[in-house]
Amino acid sequence: MTTVSEKKLTEFEDNDQKPVGFGRMLRKEDARLLRGRGRFVDDVQLPGMLHLAILRSPFAHAKIVSIDTSAAEASPGVKAVVTGETLKGLGLAWMPTLSNDVQAVLATDKVRFQGQEVAFVVAEDRYQARDALELIDVEYEVLDPVIDVRKALEPDAPLIRDDLDGKTNNHVFDWETGDAEETDRVFAEADVIVKEDIVYPRVHPAPMETCGSVADFDPVEGRLRLWSTTQAPHAHRTLYAIVAGLPEHKIQVIAPDIGGGFGNKVPIYPGYVHSIVGSIVTGKPVKWMEDRSENLISTGFARDYIMRAEIAATREGKILAIRTNVLADHGAFNGTAAPVKYPAGFFGVFTGSYDLMAAHCKMTAVYTNKAPGGVAYACSFRITEAVYLVERIVDCLADELEMDPAELRLKNFIQPDQFPYTTKTGWVYDSGNYEPTMRLAMDMAGYEELRKEQALKRAKGELMGIGIAFFTEAVGAGPRKNMDILGLGMNDGCELRVHPTGKAVVRLSVKTQGQGHETTFAQIIAEELGIPPDDIDVIHGDTDNTPFGLGTYGSRSTPVSGAAAALVARKVRDKAQLIASAMLEVSVADLDWVKGAFQVKGDPGRSVTIQEIAFKAHGAGDLPEGMEGALEAQICYNPSNLTYPHGAYICVVDIDPGTAEVKVRRFIAVDDCGTRINPMIIEGQVHGGLTDGVGMALMEMIAFDEDGNCLGASLMDYLIPTSLEVPDWETGFTVTPSPHHPIGAKGVGESATVGSPPAIVNAVVDALKPFGVRHADMPLTPSRVWDAMRGQATPPI
Amino acid sequence: MQVPAPFEYERATSVDQAIGLLERLGSSARLVAGGHSLLPMMKLRLANFEYLIDINDLHGELGYIRVAADEVRIGAMTRHRELLESDALAQVFPIFRDAERVIADPVVRNRGTLGGSLCQADPSEDLSAVCTTLDASCVIRGSRGERVVTMEEFHVGPYETAVGDGEILTEIRIPIKPGKSGSAYAKVERRAGDWAVVSAGAAVWLDEQGQISDARVGLAAVGPNTTGIPEISASLRGRAPDESLYELAGAIAARSCDPVTDTRGSADYKRHLADELTRRTLRGAVERASAVERARS
Ligand SMILES: Cc1cc2nc3c(=O)[nH]c(=O)nc-3n(C[C@H](O)[C@H](O)[C@H](O)COP(=O)(O)OP(=O)(O)OC[C@H]3O[C@@H](n4cnc5c(N)ncnc54)[C@H](O)[C@@H]3O)c2cc1C
Secondary structure, eight states: OOEEEEOOSOTTTTOOOOOSSSSOOOOTTHHHHHTTOOOBGGGOOOTTOEEEEEEEOSSSSEEEEEEEOHHHHTSTTEEEEEEHHHHHHHTOSEEEOTTSOEEESSOSSEEOSTTOEEEEEEESSHHHHHHHHTTOEEEEEEOOOOOOGGGTTSTTSOOSOTTSTTOOSOEEEEEEEEOHHHHHHHHHHOSEEEEEEEEEEEEOOOOSSOOEEEEEEETTTTEEEEEEOOSOHHHHHHHHHHHHOOOGGGEEEEOOBOSOOTTTTSSOOHHHHHHHHHHHHHSSOEEEEOOHHHHHHHSOEEEEEEEEEEEEEOTTSOEEEEEEEEEEEOTTTTOOOSOTTOTTTTGGGGGTTBOOSEEEEEEEEEOOSSOOEESOSSOTTTHHHHHHHHHHHHHHHHHHHTOOHHHHHHHHBOOGGGOSEEOTTSOEEOOOOHHHHHHHHHHHHTHHHHHHHHHHHHHTTOEEEEEEEEEEOOBSOOOTTTOEETTEEOOEEEEEEEOTTSOEEEEESSOOSSSOHHHHHHHHHHHHHOOOGGGEEEEOSBTTTSOOBOOSOTTOIIIIIIHHHHHHHHHHHHHHHHHHHHHHTSOGGGEEEETTEEEETTEEEEEEEHHHHHHHHHSSSOOSTTOOSSEEEEEEEOOSSOBOOEEEEEEEEEEOTTTOOEEEEEEEEEEEOBSOSOHHHHHHHHHHHHHHHHHHHHTOOOOBOTTOOBSOOSTTTSOOOOGGGSOOEEEEEEEOOOSSSTTOBOOOTTHHHHHHHHHHHHHHHHHTGGGTOOOOOSOOOHHHHHHHHTTOOOOOO | OOOOOOOEEEEOSSHHHHHHHHHHHGGGEEEESSOTTHHHHHHTTSOOOSEEEEOGGGHHHHOOEEEOSSEEEEETTOBHHHHHHOHHHHHHOHHHHHHHHTSSOHHHHHHOBHHHHHHHOOTTOHHHHHHHHTTOEEEEEETTEEEEEEHHHHEEETTEESOOTTOEEEEEEEEOOSSEEEEEEEEEOSSTTOOOSEEEEEEEEEOTTSOEEEEEEEEESSSSSOEEOHHHHHHHTTSOOOHHHHHHHHHHHHHHOOOOOBTTBOHHHHHHHHHHHHHHHHHHHHHHHHHHHHHHO
16 A cells, blocks of 8 residues: 655644654754753763874875884873784784674784774873874885775785785675576567666765764773764674673663764774773773764775676666676775675665566675775665666666656556565565656656756757656665674664653664654654653663664664564553453453553443553552563564665756756655654655765765875865755655554665665766766766766766 | 864964064964964864964954055955955955855854965965956065065965065955956855865956956966966957957966866866856956946946
8 A cells, every 4th residue: 555645845834743653743852952962972071081092094005114102102191002012912903893804903014094093092181192193103114005996806916904814815705696697698688788887986974973982991890881973882782792802791882962873883993992992901981082084084984886787678668687797895894884694785676676587796895905894874785886776777778768767667667566576686575666656756846847848958058957766775674584793683672661650761772873763762652552752761872771782774773673662562552451451340352442542342431541551550459360560561673574665756957068067956855665653854864865865976975096095084075065055855755564564664764865866867967968978977076077078977986 | 073283372462463473483373363274274283383373353453345446455354254245345346245155154254364365375265366366466564564565476386475474464455447347256166165176256347448458367276376367368458348258268268277187176177167267257247347337327
């Protein structure tokens, strides 16, 4: 069942309702955040706290000959200077990455990317720590770096990972999905084949708050408290236990308010470990807060895929197969955060929203002398790259067939009766109804009119483009049968306690970084129990006070923890029903649940509210035979499948023919994320993601020079978009619930980041059609658009 | 948080006192005006100075825009925002408002100053291009008195000016020439608030017959300093403005500049923009000058 609705631009008027359940309402956390009452890691002040600064490598690839720390140690206020050698003595020089590789906590032998951690200083204040860095004398022997990813596997390429036993090249992994033979067969028989080399350049999440931590190790109790900027506090705690050999019950990881994550705060960075070591060494709490440049040059990047895409179709426009060959740049250490069995994340959904006969992907991942990372930035585990690939190559096919790109997509959609649909790469799409979503977007855009306007403009030499992207995402990792990170199953706990007066507290394993969990999860409980959201406290981010779970990324919070919250509330409701039956002296089967109360069937006058039941559960008098007091429950949810949100995006751009500047005139985004919990929050997520998309499509890229110097080390060089680059977003929605999710919800946090770049690039390429342009790579800066206009489009790397 | 190296800090109470401090402290001292160029460099530790002499309290003395019959005088401490908002200035030189609309963002414009912009001598500085276009001169004061230099003399190289140790830029003077004038500014940037990929300013003066009596073009981000192009002035003088003339000027601009390829764009593209923006701003400047003419007749 799909319902269709168009949201006009009156979105703000009805936000401040107080629904007991789903519906628009202002975010509970915003009063705190907007009034400067948030408490972020950098707000943590502990008595006697010291400050840590990290010395980073100026070179992309160099041998460390010697490090002299004596002058730094003598510098005012300095309490400790730690190098890789010190850590080596403690067995802490290396740590595992999220992808079963290892990463240097501090370099011992070599530095392998510019910005790599070489030493750290702990001092009384931040200035003294930073000043002392200047006094550390490191002698490097500079080595040739591997910067051009295409040359990483050449026989004479410098070897980056000589720390790995027996490693003789820069190869990380080969990965394959789909059926190569069948795909080749379909291609061989196809009328039309279109091929394009498509690059998704390296970009950076650039959250407003950079990464940091405060470590407080108590040597007497052997307890470690760590405030850190983490999207996954529980997973981090377990990893610290494994890495540092500290007992897990003596580690408390606290993620307080987090100023944006976008995947950047999924990995464990050396800096977090430094603060722990710093606290152990000095016996004092130690704060580390990286600066903007450090964040940009050393923390998890995203994308960096070079993709050869091929699509096969009939002359009439029936898409038959897609195949692709990908070269993936993983930087100096394979720090990709993805379920272990998915080294390329969920890139396998590159078959898109189309019913294909065959598909195949072959990928090679390599090391280069660049910062590690890989999956970050609202990418749903590489779905961003996959969606970009398929939506770009489908447009290339439309161009080849001289078909309208909307028509081509409509012709090839997976049909509603085909769901659950198993793709040729083995993904089981849970539900979808694509055509109404697409039609709604086209209606909102006035698609036919836009095409007419474009024809008139073209005749006058004006450059206007209309771009379409239709995406299907796979989110909500994931079923424990095949998804884990370093052996930890991707399931989420949830605990709910209803207090005697009927107020409640729900404890989550996931952690908001701006997504609005404190509101959304209160609304889920409210919907199930009829307790107003304002009466429900949402606790998250502190491992001592919340159940285990894998954290917030990959749009997984609502699909996984949201399901857990609904189910834990139902558990509580089941118990409440037993108590109600005793209170009303009727059998359980004779009770109806009307949100917030149990009513006797046929006698609505006789009912008890959830608040009355809560009091009874804690109050005097007997409870039903064998029942314990209190009204609470806990659960650990294991999703049976991922959820598959979809959406149709249409972008209209105008290009100045003289300067090649691109102006995004309109953007229509119709999202289907199943059941909508708080539409205002969804729209907020979509607005943010669309803005991200404008950034990636038009300006963002972490570039390197040939020596491996990062050219995006400040926000003057690494551009992120402002309100002036974006239009008024036009959002709409359809609702196709997930059949296996308890409330039918699918994730939406990353949809817009995934779906918008291809829509924008498709629009720019469409505008450039008069110049014979079929493809141009991001970022579409004026200079690069001008190159494309002259038939000289080049890949950005 | 990016933290600078240690430095000492003093607030100047008058121009003369600031000059006294500069003389005493020598090259280890630096003036700080709006701080929007200096402080980022210090935080990134690209620049370290032992002393900062804060001249923001001199805004009363050095923050002014005086439009007289034959000259405009602007104090060095005049903020971007004041330049943006001045109607008197926009009336004689609309190029200022054009430029200020595309310089940085409101936060930067509230603090950044004309003097700081010129003294920073960044090749992409928009106000330098504006002043070059308008044939401004710069008043530099030291303990031995004042001297006045042209913009060409003022900018010695990238990030280098004629202001010596113990000197301070106090004022910019822009001549108001006879005849009807118009001016305009255009900038291509990758994003609002970004530095220019290329920008261009143009000013024209028309005689009674509507012929160009003088024209000047200034470019930013295409050479070691903002570039004025005398050859354009020479080829436009005495001619009636039309498209072919703008094209000629654009071609000269493209040929005379010296851009480099960087993350903002390729040298070829920048050369193309020098051409394109020269044509656009000349066209705009002539339109404005003619509008003045129409308004008067
Ligand atoms: C985010 C951002 C974006 C920006 N974008 C643009 C842009 O698009 N276009 C543009 O043109 N500029 C841009 N700027 C620069 C901005 O205009 C600065 O304000 C300006 O360059 C410097 O002015 P200031 O008063 O801040 O100078 P300061 O930073 O205080 O000083 C700059 C230099 O000039 C010296 N100095 C200052 N005043 C005097 C004086 N009276 N006599 C002698 N020396 C002096 C200082 O010692 C210092 O060396 C941007 C800045 C930022 C932070």
